[in-house]
Amino acid sequence: MKEFSLSKYTVQADEILAETKQIFQKLDMPMDGLPETMKPDEGAIKLVFVGQYSAGKSSIIKMLSGIDTGIGAAITTQKSSVYDWNDLQIIDTPGIQTGLRPDHDEITYNEIGKAALLIFVITNEGFDQQMGEHFRKLAIEQKRGSNMILVINKMDRTVEGNTPEQQKVIRDDICKVLTPYTPEDLYVSFLSTQTYDEYLEETDPEIKAELLEESGHDAFIDNLNAFVAKKQVSARLQRPLYTLETVLRKAMGISTDDKAIDGAEELINRKLRILDNAKADCMRDIRDIIKYTRDNIISEGKKGSLCIKIEKGVTEETIEAGLNAATQNVSKIVEDSQKQINERFTSMIEEIERNIKSEISSSFAHDIAVQLEKIKMPAVLPNGEVSNSSDTAVTVSKYLGKTILKFGLKGSKLAGTVESGNILSGINFAQSGLAGLSGSMLHEMVKGVGSFVGFKFAPWGALKWAKALGTIGVVLSIISVLKNIYDLITSEDKQRDNEEKVRDARNDVRKEFNNWANQAYEELTKAVETQMNNLMDAEITETKKVLQTFQDRRDLLKLRKEKLDDIFAKEQKLMQDIEQNIA
Numbered sequence: 001m002k003e004f005s006l007s008k009y010t011v012q013a014d015e016i017l018a019e020t021k022q023i024f025q026k027l028d029m030p031m032d033g034l035p036e037t038m039k040p041d042e043g044a045i046k047l048v049f050v051g052q053y054s055a056g057k058s059s060i061i062k063m064l065s066g067i068d069t070g071i072g073a074a075i076t077t078q079k080s081s082v083y084d085w086n087d088l089q090i091i092d093t094p095g096i097q098t099g100l101r102p103d104h105d106e107i108t109y110n111e112i113g114k115a116a117l118l119i120f121v122i123t124n125e126g127f128d129q130q131m132g133e134h135f136r137k138l139a140i141e142q143k144r145g146s147n148m149i150l151v152i153n154k155m156d157r158t159v160e161g162n163t164p165e166q167q168k169v170i171r172d173d174i175c176k177v178l179t180p181y182t183p184e185d186l187y188v189s190f191l192s193t194q195t196y197d198e199y200l201e202e203t204d205p206e207i208k209a210e211l212l213e214e215s216g217h218d219a220f221i222d223n224l225n226a227f228v229a230k231k232q233v234s235a236r237l238q239r240p241l242y243t244l245e246t247v248l249r250k251a252m253g254i255s256t257d258d259k260a261i262d263g264a265e266e267l268i269n270r271k272l273r274i275l276d277n278a279k280a281d282c283m284r285d286i287r288d289i290i291k292y293t294r295d296n297i298i299s300e301g302k303k304g305s306l307c308i309k310i311e312k313g314v315t316e317e318t319i320e321a322g323l324n325a326a327t328q329n330v331s332k333i334v335e336d337s338q339k340q341i342n343e344r345f346t347s348m349i350e351e352i353e354r355n356i357k358s359e360i361s362s363s364f365a366h367d368i369a370v371q372l373e374k375i376k377m378p379a380v381l382p383n384g385e386v387s388n389s390s391d392t393a394v395t396v397s398k399y400l401g402k403t404i405l406k407f408g409l410k411g412s413k414l415a416g417t418v419e420s421g422n423i424l425s426g427i428n429f430a431q432s433g434l435a436g437l438s439g440s441m442l443h444e445m446v447k448g449v450g451s452f453v454g455f456k457f458a459p460w461g462a463l464k465w466a467k468a469l470g471t472i473g474v475v476l477s478i479i480s481v482l483k484n485i486y487d488l489i490t491s492e493d494k495q496r497d498n499e500e501k502v503r504d505a506r507n508d509v510r511k512e513f514n515n516w517a518n519q520a521y522e523e524l525t526k527a528v529e530t531q532m533n534n535l536m537d538a539e540i541t542e543t544k545k546v547l548q549t550f551q552d553r554r555d556l557l558k559l560r561k562e563k564l565d566d567i568f569a570k571e572q573k574l575m576q577d578i579e580q581n582i583a
Contacts, residue, residue, distance in 0.1 A: 001212060002221040004064060005581060006045065006228045009237055010087040012574050013038035016567060017244060023563050024251070027556075033247045037087065040236040044089040046114050050138070051121035052131055053095020056153040059193035060121060061090055063217060064224075091115075112138065116233050117224075118148045124158050126170060132177040139181065149187045149227055150178075155216065156192040162214050187223035191216040229581045241575055248568050252561045260371035265550040267365055272543045274355045279536050282348040286341050286528050293337040294521040300326045300333070301513020305506035323509065330513070334520055341528060345535070 017038050024031045049057040058069040065085045069092060081092040091114075112118060120138070122131060139145035152170055155162035167190045171183050178186060192215050199211035212218065228234055304326025307319050359365060 002218045002225075004221055005225045006234055007065070007086045007088060009234055009574065009578060009581075010038065010045075012570070013237060013241060014087060016571050016574065019567050019570075020244065020248065020564075023567065027560060027563065029251060029560070033250070035240045035243045038237065038240045038244075039087045040239060042236070044084070044087055045116045045233060045236055046089045046091055047117045047119065048091045048093060048112055048115035049119045049121060050093050050112060051095065051119075051151075052123060055095070055121040055123045056191075056193050057092055057095075057119075057121050059197075060119070060151060060153060060191060061092055063191070063193055063196050063215075064220075065090060112142075112144060115144075115147065116236070117227065117231075118144055119151055120148055121151045121153055123154045124152055124170065126152075126174050127177045135177060139178075139186075145181050145186065147231060149189065149223060150183075151189045151191055151220070153191045153193060155190050156194045156214075162190055162192045162195065162216050187227050189216060189220040189223045191220055225581075234578050234581050238575065238578060241571060241578075245568075245571055245575070248564055248571060252557065252564050252568065260368060260374075261550070261553075263364070263368035264372060265547065267359065267368060268543060268546050268550070270359050271356060272540065272547065274352055274359070275536060275540050275543060278348050278352050278355075279532065279540070282344055283528070283532060285344050287525070289337050289340050289344070290521055290524045290528070293333055293524065294517040296333045297330050297517035297520055298510075298514055300329045301510045301517070304513065305509040308502055308505045308509065326513070330516060334524075337520075337524065341524070345531070349535075 017035065021031060021034060024034065049061060051057060061067060061069050061083070065083065067083050067085060067090065069081065069083065080094065083090040083092070120135060127135060139148055155166065158166045160166040170190070171188060175183070195211055196215035196217055199208055199215055202208040202211055304323050307322025
């Protein structure tokens with residue numbers, strides 16, 4: 001069974017709109033741009049049924065739309081009946097020339113003026129004189145014939161039924177009333193609504209097909225579709241579809257100025273690379289400094305241990321003095337390393353400032369800023385949030401553009417960032433824009449070089465030298481006892497014993513210096529990593545969050561495209577069908 005294209009189009013348009021609204025709601029997208037309805041701006045397309053009061057208009061309406069119009073109701077209805085059907089309106093007017101109500105004709109003619117499609121219905125008996133006069137008045141005098149379809153109903157009452165032969169007889173008979181129009185001009189259709197009702201009840205497929213053909217339903221639908229196509233009635237459905245298409249394209253990111261937004265993302269990526277590279281280079285250099293410190297402490301331990309010996313002129317005081325000198329050298333080594341570490345941190349900050357300033361001042365950044373200023377943006381709420389959450393990355397870019405213009409030119413605030421401590425400020429990027437490219441409080445944090453690393457090397461007495469001092473004491477006692485008779489010592493066993501004690505003392509000293517070296521290495525490394533994290537991690541994290549807004553935007557557009565691709569394809573197919581229909 002064939003379908004009325006105009007109704008099919010309106011159904012599809014409504015389904016597309018409903019599906020779009022459902023998707024927009026699930027994706028938390030603003031729906032204020034969507035059309036409220038797919039009805040044309042001037043209202044629903046109207047199909048007005050007129051003709052004889054007993055010609056079966058209500059039955060034809062039911063055949064066409066499935067709407068139960070209350071067939072058999074009294075003809076004395078005082079007004080037209082209006083039925084909403086898939087964004088169309090079917091209007092059933094009182095019969096003309098009933099002779100029962102003098103205002104029926106006036107009611108009918110009022111509705112005729114609103115019709116996009118006028119369906120004039122008569123019975124198989126053709127035109128009588130009065131009905132013929134009314135038809136000609138309507139079709140010729142009022143010039144409504146150009147949007148009229150003529151339907152002859154109740155063909156089952158003819159001698160031969162709704163056959164081609166019987167149709168020709170009636171067609172020839174009514175031609176004198178139709179002149180100057182022809183049956184083809186008026187898309188004359190022959191129906192038997194009674195046979196159509198039998199078709200609906202029949203279950204046998206072959207008989208069912210025969211009844212459908214005898215009813216004239218499909219021929220009638222063909223004529224309606226031909227009329228709609230020729231008169232371009234369905235073109236009225238295009239305007240709300242164009243509106244929907246625009247919203248869908250925007251939601252899918254098709255019309256977004258991605259070049260400018262991609263440029264903004266590249267600037268933030270450059271900032272992140274500056275931060276990451278500076279941090280990595282600085283940590284590599286500082287680890288070399290700390291390793292060198294550890295190696296020097298170990299070396300001092302070896303030197304200090306060599307002052308422990310048994311020979312003429314060696315006293316407890318000389319050994320203690322040698323060890324004290326070694327520990328003082330170690331303190332100086334650590335102090336120097338701290339200074340070098342502080343200097344490397346400071347040079348890192350200055351490098352970051354210099355590189356970021358160069359990026360902000362580049363022609364690339366300035367061009368991106370100008371482009372971003374031109375992008376139309378959604379409203380920004382007083383709390384800084386954007387009314388359309390899906391455009392966060394675009395909003396960030398918008399602020400970014402403004403800040404590039406402020407900070408990226410000669411004589412800007414950036415010139416004072418070193419003194420003001422704004423090297424990497426702007427953690428709340430969505431509110432401060434490209435200030436995120438222009439600074440932080442790093443400079444303030446490294447003003448005090450002495451306290452920067454936060455590691456104080458322990459003095460001599462703070463370490464656990466009990467074992468070493470005890471061993472040294474034994475060695476010194478031996479030296480004190482034997483110093484006056486040194487030349488008389490001839491016992492090889494006694495010599496080996498003393499040499500072993502000296503070796504033990506030296507090993508203990510070296511061990512403690514090694515412990516010092518490892519402690520210095522661990523504490524300096526921990527202090528540096530803590531300080532580096534304090535200085536850089538928050539800024540790097542916030543910068544990555546900003547970049548994530550761009551990635552989130554891409555993910556969102558991808559999700560939208562995935563979700564909206566199907567609905568967009570349906571909308572485009574419907575537009576294409578309508579275009580072909582009216583071509």
